[in-house]
Amino acid sequence: MRTQKTVWDNPADLIRHLQPDHPVMAFAPTVLQDRARQFLAGFPGLVTYAVKSNPDETVIQNLVTAGIQGFDVASPYEIDLIGRLAPGTARHYHNPVRSRREIAHGVREGILAWSVDSGSELDKLFEQVPVSVEGQGVEISPRFKLPVPGAAYDFGSKFGATPDLAADLLRRVADRGHVASLTFHPGTQCTDPMAWESYIRVAREICYMAGVRAHRLNVGGGFPSHRLAGVAPDLPSIFTKIGDTVAECFGTDAPALVCEPGRGLCADAYALIARVKGLRDGANVFLNDGVYGNLAELPVIGNLDRIEVLTPQGRPRSGERTGRVIFGPTCDSVDRLPGELALPDDIAEDDYVIFHGAGAYSVVTNTRFNGFGAMTRATVMGFE
Numbered sequence: 371m372r373t374q375k376t377v378w379d380n381p382a383d384l385i386r387h388l389q390p391d392h393p394v395m396a397f398a399p400t401v402l403q404d405r406a407r408q409f410l411a412g413f414p415g416l417v418t419y420a421v422k423s424n425p426d427e428t429v430i431q432n433l434v435t436a437g438i439q440g441f442d443v444a445s446p447y448e449i450d451l452i453g454r455l456a457p458g459t460a461r462h463y464h465n466p467v468r469s470r471r472e473i474a475h476g477v478r479e480g481i482l483a484w485s486v487d488s489g490s491e492l493d494k495l496f497e498q499v500p501v502s503v504e505g506q507g508v509e510i511s512p513r514f515k516l517p518v519p520g521a522a523y524d525f526g527s528k529f530g531a532t533p534d535l536a537a538d539l540l541r542r543v544a545d546r547g548h549v550a551s552l553t554f555h556p557g558t559q560c561t562d563p564m565a566w567e568s569y570i571r572v573a574r575e576i577c578y579m580a581g582v583r584a585h586r587l588n589v590g591g592g593f594p595s596h597r598l599a600g601v602a603p604d605l606p607s608i609f610t611k612i613g614d615t616v617a618e619c620f621g622t623d624a625p626a627l628v629c630e631p632g633r634g635l636c637a638d639a640y641a642l643i644a645r646v647k648g649l650r651d652g653a654n655v656f657l658n659d660g661v662y663g664n665l666a667e668l669p670v671i672g673n674l675d676r677i678e679v680l681t682p683q684g685r686p687r688s689g690e691r692t693g694r695v696i697f698g699p700t701c702d703s704v705d706r707l708p709g710e711l712a713l714p715d716d717i718a719e720d721d722y723v724i725f726h727g728a729g730a731y732s733v734v735t736n737t738r739f740n741g742f743g744a745m746t747r748a749t750v751m752g753f754e
């Protein structure tokens with residue numbers, strides 16, 4: 371009798387046995403749990419997970435197993451998902467713009483932490499959100515933004531109040547009797563610890579302007595994953611910079627710290643296994659996955675270049691690397707990865723291209739556009 375494996379040693383093992391003709395997302399729970407423990411041991415405060423980056427149930431379950439006790443949720447769906455999969459953990463409703471129906475949902479679910487970045491949205495919260503729930507104070511955190519570089523993609527263009535407005539909001543929150551805290555997000559895939567330092571210094575000024583002591587300071591997500599070969603993320607330096615700057619700026623009056631990584635936790639726990647459909651006249655590579663599938667964010671934040679090419683027998687191609695244009699499977703001309711990617715020159719039709727570090731903003735943005743997008747998931751022990 372043939373038994374079907376359900377856990378593969380690595381992507382090569384999976385390819386050898388299955389030769390999948392649709393994209394496969396290979397997930398390594400041990401890698402995810404190790405990364406979660408690195409955050410829990412190194413970050414000087416509460417670690418929460420930004421659910422939107424990858425809401426797969428196995429991701430949530432493995433994070434809980436590793437000890438994650440809080441989640442950044444942005445919608446009623448995510449509130450309910452975490453209520454079901456991780457009951458009793460903290461849910462921070464940190465999408466600063468919500469409809470009145472969404473606010474009512476959060477209130478019904480007993481949400482104890484909200485963010486806000488405008489006066490009009492704060493008015494909406496005041497109408498519906500109680501100052502305490504069963505004796506516990508309800509926190510509202512103004513979210514502020516700065517024009518600081520360092521991230522691959524700047525969230526500040528959509529969310530965040532200026533420091534002056536944030537001070538005004540913080541004062542209103544405290545006057546109303548809520549737990550007054552502050553939050554920011556330095557931008558995703560932020561590799562420069564200085565970005566956090568700049569934000570924390572301004573957080574101190576905002577408290578001073580408002581005449582309010584912030585109960586907590588949420589330093590956002592933005593923690594980098596390993597996207598570029600040879601440029602491993604340096605999380606310990608970022609953790610140290612955050613802790614040192616808070617101690618220097620706030621001294622003994624320091625707010626408790628919270629972070630809400632998405633990408634930094636989940637991205638490196640997945641590899642995308644895509645297949646070569648054709649090498650048009652030996653040049654452009656057409657894959658069975660692209661920007662309408664699991665590679666949706668690449669045109670916005672740049673290529674992932676931790677790439678391997680394997681034969682259908684799972685053996686690595688080792689030819690000299692040359693730049694190629696890579697297209698996805700749909701008939702839309704924007705379905706193309708940015709620039710060129712260096713691929714071995716012996717790459718052939720039906721080979722597999724493995725994109726390491728592809729777990730964030732990928733499974734969750736996969737669409738069925740043009741009839742593609744039939745992606746499956748698989749579990750691997752590791753990636754080597």
Ligand SMILES: *Cc1c(COP(=O)(O)O)cnc(C)c1O
Nearest residue numbers: 420464558591592630631632633
């Ligand atoms: C998306 C998001 C995050 C996670 O960002 P990453 O760059 O993936 O770490 C954290 N907090 C908020 C409020 C977000 O919207």
